[in-house]
């Protein structure tokens with residue numbers, strides 16, 4: 001089968017299209033013939049080595065397609081079912097991928113492989129961030145960085161469905177228009193504007209009770225400066241590089257702030273949590289509260305161009321690789 005492999009960490013150039021043996025499912029596993037593969041920023045962290053991987057390796061955490069083989073003891077899926085997965089093992093950038101049956105879900109009728117692969121990882125992330133990490137209440141004003149991105153565009157729509165007022169930050173005027181279309185109430189161009197000052201202006205000086213920050217290094221101080229007393233700083237990504245170290249005393253000086261650095265995989269650690277998170281996501285999609293925006297699609301062989309676009313801030317919404 002065709003698969004993207006890396007033998008060393010580095011820039012997009014390290015991504016190589018290879019012909020490798022098609023894997024077989026072991027006990028409790030399923031073999032999925034990928035019809036669509038989700039591109040996620042975490043794939044770039046694996047590629048660069050920011051998140052350590054054992055080399056050589058495939059890449060990619062998310063995909064959807066048809067179950068073509070089931071291993072011993074699997075009763076959650078049968079051959080011919082549709083399956084979507086988003087929590088490892090790495091290696092989804094391939095025509096086929098083996099995952100544990102208990103780490104995959106069946107997308108509901110009406111959700112095709114493209115939408116499933118575009119939404120599962122990013123949408124379950126939005127689910128745990130808004131409902132469990134910091135449960136957003138109707139009437140709250142919240143800050144979402146990189147609001148036109150894959151996770152960001154789902155966060156904006158879902159937060160609106162929860163009754164929140166959403167302030168989104170973006171890197172360009174085109175992305176600002178996109179966030180407004182998604183329902184964002186206020187948009188800040190964080191490359192040009194003072195984010196904390198804008199947030200204070202919008203909130204009448206109070207600041208926000210929660211800020212979802214996936215940008216990391218570049219927005220860290222602005223996020224700290226945007227929070228209300230006892231506000232929650234949710235640092236969940238490193239698109240511009242990892243967030244810096246902070247002394248606990250600073251959180252006190254800035255208003256008894258909370259800081260958390262969550263990862264999806266601790267919020268969908270069990271099959272029950274995975275099923276509940278995916279069901280909540282498919283629920284808001286079915287109600288039309290969240291529309292999955294597939295901004296761009298690349299052939300699997302063009303994974304390098306896909307990574308360049310994602311890291312070059314050229315993408316909006318979700319991106320797919322098609323095997």
Ligand SMILES: NC(=O)c1ccc[n+]([C@@H]2O[C@H](COP(=O)([O-])OP(=O)(O)OC[C@H]3O[C@@H](n4cnc5c(N)ncnc54)[C@H](OP(=O)(O)O)[C@@H]3O)[C@@H](O)[C@H]2O)c1
Pocket residue numbers: 039040041042121122125146147148149150151152169170171172175214215218236237238239240241262263264265310311312313314315316317
């Ligand atoms: N903790 C978790 O469990 C978890 C799960 C999923 C995703 N994440 C994180 O969520 C974030 C979004 O993931 P995604 O896959 O949906 O990606 P994405 O948001 O579609 O792409 C990243 C966006 O970040 C913004 N950005 C700001 N500074 C950047 C820089 N220096 N380089 C590149 N991008 C920059 C860009 O938007 P602008 O042009 O508007 O600035 C870019 O489009 C990532 O940080 C990812 O690691 C975390």
